[in-house]
Amino acid sequence: MVLLNDFVRQWAEIDRDATAALAAVGASGYYILGPSVAAFEERLARLCGPRHAVGVGNGLDAIAIGLRAAGCQPGQRVLTTPLSAFATTLAILQAGAVPCFVDVDRDGLLDLDRVEEALARSPSFAFLLPVHLYGRPLALRRLRALGERFGVPIIEDCAQAIGASHDGVPVGTVGVAAALSFYPTKNLGCLGDGGALLTEDAGLAERARALRNYGQSSRYRHDHIGCNSRLDELQAAILSTALLPRLAGWNARRGAIAQAYCRGIANPALATPRADCPGAVWHLFPVLVRQGEREAFAAHLAAHGVQSAVHYPRLIPEQAALRTYGKYEVLDSLERAREFAARELSLPIHPYLTALEIDTVVAACNSWRPA
Ligand SMILES: Cc1ncc(COP(=O)(O)O)c(C=O)c1O
Incomplete structure (x- = not known):
């Protein structure tokens, strides 16, 4: 059978590097939010473009935390696509916001003409949440221009599109933040769940770091109603040394x-x-x-x-x-x-x-x- 995904062949390629990463983390005695997550975040940010990367538990949380860290409030309207993983919309709901759907284009991606019409009709959208579906980038310059013209911040769902670009502009660089998923089937899929938020904004990154860790801004100081959504050291080490380089x-x-x-x-x-x-x-x-x-x-x-x-x-x-x-x-x-x-x-x-x-x-x- 020609399989949709072949994790056995992937393991044969990465076995040595992944096993070494496991041994290194095991021997370090550091399992949560330690040096491996920090090193991976740095490598990921360098690869993708935005200055900050925040490792989280999965792609759904990356979007939800991104929305919340960017200031999304309960009841606000978020313009998005009806054709995506349900997680895209679930993240909007987790932030307490209201998903608003417009149609897709001939490639199956959010139709930017419809987005423009919707933004022109109503000033009340708080965020735009486009998805680079199937690994195909939306027209990024136009997307950025739409956000700027209507004053609507963009959170890009790049779960399916790490490494993609349009006319030389990388995905994940035209909004206030972007979400990645490392679900095993993804182009950069880890050996379990994982995700990351990318942003140029140091304040947003700091809020995201707090939100992923019970809302703590420092030890036992809870300034936000956060969650537990930490990328673990093991996945980060494997991502850094066995997966990202490939x-x-x-x-x-x-x-x-x-x-x-x-x-x-x-x-x-x-x-x-x-x-x-x-x-x-x-x-x-x-x-x-x-x-x-x-x-x-x-x-x-x-x-x-x-x-x-x-x-x-x-x-x-x-x-x-x-x-x-x-x-x-x-x-x-x-x-x-x-x-x-x-x-x-x-x-x-x-x-x-x-x-x-x-x-x-x-x-x-x-x-x-x-x-
Ligand atoms: C477009 C899109 N957004 C969000 C997600 C959610 O990612 P995760 O499964 O890591 O939560 C996925 C993955 O299924 C996805 O394909």
Whole structure:
């Protein structure tokens, strides 16, 4: 089977470095918020651009802590996308704010035309929370210009896009803060949960450091209602020495596989993503089938030894949890997002795919004939 992710092959590559990191942390006797987290934060900030990186427990918390550290207040409205991991919206809810949804563009990312219309119509959005979905960067100069023009701070959800850039501008650098996830399937996935917040703002970074650690600004002094969301020393050490140094190579490999798919898949029943996006890091490779054909296509792929998955089958505002909770706004028809939810299927694109496996995926796509 050609797998969506292959952690066994990844372990074979990183085993020696990861085991050494484990031994070093074990021997240090320092397990929480010690030198390994500090060293990783420094390396991560250097790699991504913003001056400060704050390691947290996961990507969801990175967004929620980012919103809160940036001053988001309960009841404030946050403009975001209906097509993402539910965690993006959950973070807004955790901050007590109200998610407001506009439609996506033809790539499945938050539609900046709709964002502009919404911001022009109403001055009451407190934050903009865009997602660089599938490892594809939004138009970052335009995003920054929109935030500046309407005076709306941006928190970028870069969970799927570490290392991506648009026209030379890296993701995570156009807002007041940006969130990363190190969930194992991510381009920089650790051996468990992990996340980080990036920011240029020293005060915001300091508040985030307090929020992740019970709201303590110093030992036993609690100035904020915080939480426990600390990146642990072990994950930080493994990220620093076994994973981060390999990220550029892995992202390049994902890019090469994406190009091979775009060149090789030539089936009129399938729409592949636009290949002309040099700054994308291809966390996923989403193809679109015609309405009603996805299940049969997934079964065809499986029969040809190819695993696949849907990102995402249901729009966030149509999830039962949000419907029951009730505090959200849908600002337009969400027609395109609904189309993605009905038609999208992701092909394997992890960096360990062999040439033979890539050919297997391409052949399986090209031999698909809808009924
Ligand atoms: C776009 C996006 N945002 C946020 C998250 C949340 O990250 P985590 O699973 O680390 O909490 C994810 C991961 O699933 C994601 O894909």
